Structure formats: structure tokens, C-alpha cells
Amino acid sequence: xxxxxxxxxxxxxxxxxxxxxxxxxxxxxxxxxxxxxxxxxxxxxxxxxxxxxxxxxxxxxxxxxxxxxxxxxxxxxxxxxxxxxxxxxxxxxxxxxxxxxxxxxxxxxxxxxxxxxxxxxxxxxxxxxxxxxxxxxxxxxxxxxxxxxxxxxxxxxxxxxxxxxxxxxxxxxxxxxxxxxxxxxxxxxxxxxxxxxxxxxxxxxxxxxxxxxxxxxxxxxxxxxxxxxxxxxxxxxxxxxxxxxxxxxxxxxxxxxxxxxxxxxxxxxxxxxxxxxxxxxxxxxxxxxxxxxxxxxxxxxxxxxxxxxxxxxxxxxxxxxxxxxxxxxxxxxxxxxxxxxxxxxxxxxxxxxxxxxxxxxxxxxxxxxxxxxxxxxxxxxxxxxxxxxxxxxxxxxxxxxxxxxxxxxxxxxxxxxxxxxxxxxxxxxxxxxxxxxxxxxxxxxxxxxxxxxxxxxxxxxxxxxxxxxxxxxxxxxxxxxx
Numbered sequence: 432x433x434x435x436x437x438x439x440x441x442x443x444x445x446x447x448x449x450x451x452x453x454x455x456x457x458x459x460x461x462x463x464x465x466x467x468x469x470x471x472x473x474x475x476x477x478x479x480x481x482x483x484x485x486x487x488x489x490x491x492x493x494x495x496x497x498x499x500x501x502x503x504x505x506x507x508x509x510x511x512x513x514x515x516x517x518x519x520x521x522x523x524x525x526x527x528x529x530x531x532x533x534x535x536x537x538x539x540x541x542x543x544x545x546x547x548x549x550x551x552x553x554x555x556x557x558x559x560x561x562x563x564x565x566x567x568x569x570x571x572x573x574x575x576x577x578x579x580x581x582x583x584x585x586x587x588x589x590x591x592x593x594x595x596x597x598x599x600x601x602x603x604x605x606x607x608x609x610x611x612x613x614x615x616x617x618x619x620x621x622x623x624x625x626x627x628x629x630x631x632x633x634x635x636x637x638x639x640x641x642x643x644x645x646x647x648x649x650x651x652x653x654x655x656x657x658x659x660x661x662x663x664x665x666x667x668x669x670x671x672x673x674x675x676x677x678x679x680x681x682x683x684x685x686x687x688x689x690x691x692x693x694x695x696x697x698x699x700x701x702x703x704x705x706x707x708x709x710x711x712x713x714x715x716x717x718x719x720x721x722x723x724x725x726x727x728x729x730x731x732x733x734x735x736x737x738x739x740x741x742x743x744x745x746x747x748x749x750x751x752x753x754x755x756x757x758x759x760x761x762x763x764x765x766x767x768x769x770x771x772x773x774x775x776x777x778x779x780x781x782x783x784x785x786x787x788x789x790x791x792x793x794x795x796x797x798x799x800x801x802x803x804x805x806x807x808x809x810x811x812x813x814x815x816x817x818x819x820x821x822x823x824x825x826x827x828x829x830x831x832x833x834x835x836x837x838x839x840x841x842x843x844x845x846x847x848x849x850x851x852x853x854x855x856x857x858x859x860x861x862x863x864x865x866x867x868x869x870x871x872x873x874x875x876x877x878x879x880x881x882x883x884x885x886x887x888x889x890x891x892x893x894x895x896x897x898x899x900x901x902x903x904x905x906x907x908x909x910x911x912x913x
């Protein structure tokens with residue numbers, strides 16, 4: 432029928448479904464079932480608003496005729512709007528080959544550890560309650576015995592991360608006094624956390640000795656004065672100085688410090704408890720070795736080579752750890768019940784070392800032989816070739832990384848699934864962006880014109896998501912708009 436543009440526009444507006452009607456549709460109810468109602472209504476209103484704006488801005492009746500008001504298109508708009516309102520913290524697929532990827536949350540927890548967190552989250556617990564006496568207890572008690580058994584330390588405390596552990600220990604033991612550190616160990620880690628800055632916050636006074644590449648025992652001895660309280664050794668966990676270098680071992684530092692009545696503190700950073708030597712991984716100091724060497728206080732992270740939750744562990748002499756626990760800052764940096772549950776469950780796995788390596792995801796990824804990774808890579812490549820016959824797909828040798836400021840000089844041999852889209856589709860950068868838009872997003876590397884999938888960091892079952900994401904991304908079409 433021949434209508435004026437205004438009549439045609441009015442007719443189209445009347446055809447727009449009402450938000451209330453859409454909310455009653457079974458397919459819409461299924462789509463919004465996991466969303467809070469305000470967000471679901473907002474998404475539907477936005478979808479209808481988009482269509483209304485398209486109708487109002489149409490320049491001709493012909494343009495109006497091209498607008499799709501069919502239910503499938505409306506539902507697709509709602510789905511798109513819901514996607515913009517999904518939770519911000521989301522599952523992603525780590526195909527980068529970086530095991531302890533800081534930006535992706537570092538260590539993935541073992542299933543039994545996740546179960547312990549779930550229990551603590553959904554039940555009341557004896558977090559600070561002594562079931563034997565009926566009196567108030569300490570949250571440190573849940574981990575102290577276990578940590579001492581695993582490391583040989585006299586006492587232990589746990590806070591919310593290793594930066595907090597260093598800050599708390601220095602605040603409790605060296606405020607207003609001098610702490611001696613080698614210039615080669617004044618490290619900075621992610622987030623601009625620097626040893627000199629945290630020392631300043633603790634109230635301790637930094638005394639630098641040696642040079643960037645060489646520090647000798649005589650440098651420490653010469654720096655010790657009446658105000659010296661701590662000799663601090665910091666493990667260079669996120670970089671290496673090679674070549675014309677020398678450093679004072681922890682055992683030497685302990686001998687120097689104890690001869691002068693000083694505290695020797697070792698900030699390990701990563702905190703390795705497993706013996707990775709049989710797997711060809713060396714160079715990372717072991718927590719037990721630091722305690723055995725005589726360090727009075729040892730600090731390390733929970734979510735790096737330990738493979739547990741974000742936490743900071745403080746081990747050492749009973750009197751020093753007691754002073755640390757009593758410091759006012761201890762409450763400000765304490766761990767919550769969920770972290771405590773995860774830490775305990777992770778540490779319990781270390782009572783059986785072989786089980787820890789097999790079941791803690793970070794350790795399993797570190798120790799997986801390249802032959803097993805090659806088999807996964809070939810299986811993924813075969814599935815992709817079947818689904819994407821026009822795409823160049825290969826398996827190439829490469830290197831994985833530990834990440835998280837751990838084992839910086841130790842690359843792990845791996846086998847990579849290499850994908851190169853056709854020039855007509857778009858660039859490898861377009862493909863990398865398209866994978867990040869999938870659900871769940873897949874994060875991969877790009878190099879030499881290929882998108883690289885490293886099976887080493889894929890969790891069990893991730894292969895299906897990787898294949899589906901690549902197929903969907905390449906079906907979308909490339910170019911700058913992806």
C-alpha cells in the first residue's frame with residue numbers, strides 16, 4: 432500500500448513489541464534467567480530503543496521496508512545487549528603458554544581446593560573459634576602447623592599477599608632502624624611495587640650496599656652499624672643479571688648477621704615447595720632451603736610457584752613471627768576465610784609431593800612433557816583443519832613461560848598450533864581480536880603472521896572452546912571491523 436513516510440513510520444512503531452510482552456516470551460525468559468531483573472529489563476529496553484531509533488531516523492519508506500522487526504532479529508539484539516551486561520570478572524581461555532599469567536589471575540586452583548573454598552563460602556566455619564576450648568581462636572592456627580611441617584620453620588603467619596608480608600615484617604621488626612640490602616636486589620615487580628618504597632612505608636631506613644652486578648660479604652660487614660636491625664636478601668624472581676656478577680649467598684649472609692646479633696630476612700617472592708629438579712627446572716630457591724640455611728624470617732607468595740591463592744606467607748623464628756602477628760598492621764592485611772580455605776587445601780596436597788605435582792594445575796603445566804603437549808596440539812590442529820579447510824593450520828615448536836615473576840630465564844619447550852587466516856579474511860591481529868570477543872574469550876599469542884595456541888596452559892576440556900571460538904571467529908569475517 433502507498434503510505435506517506437509518517438504513516439509508514441507510525442505503522443512500524445506500532446509493530447514494535449512492548450518490553451512487558453518480550454519479558455513473557457519463553458525464549459527471552461531463558462536468556463535472562465541468570466541476570467538480575469533490572470539488568471534484563473534494561474537490556475530489552477535498549478534493544479527496543481535501538482529499533483525505535485532506526486525507525487525514527489529512516490529517510491524514506493523504502494528504508495523502513497528494509498528494517499527487520501522479526502522475532503529472531505529482536506532476540507539477537509536482546510542477546511547482544513545482555514552480553515554488554517554480563518559480569519565483569521569472566522572465565523577466559525588461556526592459550527598464551529604463560530602459566531602464571533598475572534593479568535589472568537596467576538595460579539588456577541586444583542578442583543579439591545575450589546571445593547574447600549566453596550565450603551567456606553557457603554557454611555559457617557571455625558575461622559576464629561577454638562572447638563576444643565570453646566574460646567576465641569586465631570585464624571593463623573589453621574595454617575601454622577601445616578606450614579611448619581612442610582618447611583621446618585618454628586612459626587608462621589599468613590597475610591593477603593607477599594607485598595603485605597614484606598611490609599608487615601619490616602614494620603614489626605625494623606621500624607626506625609636500618610635494613611641493609613644489596614643494590615642488585617632492589618627489585619620492582621608488577622604494579623610498580625618496589626622494595627625501597629615498601630621499606631619507606633614500613634618506617635625502616637634503607638641502606639644500599641654493593642653495586643648492581645656485584646655485592647660482596649665485605650660490603651655488608653662495612654655497612655653494619657649501631658642502628659642496623661635486618662640484613663635483607665631479595666630473590667630476583669622476575670629478572671636475571673648474568674655475566675660479570677657476584678652475590679652473597681643466604682648462608683653467608685646468615686653467618687654475617689648472626690655474628691652481629693642481627694635478623695636475616697629472605698624475601699623469596701615465588702615460594703617453591705616442590706622439587707622440580709627431576710623435570711629439568713632449576714634455579715629457583717626452595718622455601719625449606721631458606722629455613723635450613725638459617726634465615727630468621729622468610730616471605731613468599733601463594734599464587735605463584737606454590738600454585739595456590741593470592742596470599743603472603745611469613746615463616747621463621749617463633750619470637751619474630753609472634754611480634755609480627757601482634758603488630759597493628761597485621762589486622763589490615765589479614766586473609767579472609769576463602770583465601771585461608773584455599774591455602775590450607777593447597778598446602779595439604781604438598782604432604783604427598785607426587786600428588787601435588789599431578790593435581791596442582793600450575794605444577795602440572797610446568798612438568799608436562801613436550802610429547803604430551805605435542806599430542807594435544809596435533810589433535811587440536813586436526814579438528815581445526817576439518818572445520819576450517821581454507822585456513823592455514825600447522826603445528827610448530829615454541830616456548831612456554833612460567834610468568835608471574837617466576838623462573839624468568841627458564842623457557843619451557845612446547846608445541847604450538849599455528850593458525851594463519853587467508854588474506855581475504857583479514858590479518859592475524861584481526862583474528863586475535865575476534866577471539867577475544869568470543870564467549871568464553873580465548874587469549875592467544877601472535878608471531879610471524881600466525882596466531883599461536885599453546886596447549887600447555889589449556890585446562891582439561893578447553894580444547895572444545897578453542898576450536899569453537901576459532902570457527903566462530905573466522906566465520907564472522909575479518910578486516911578492521913572483525
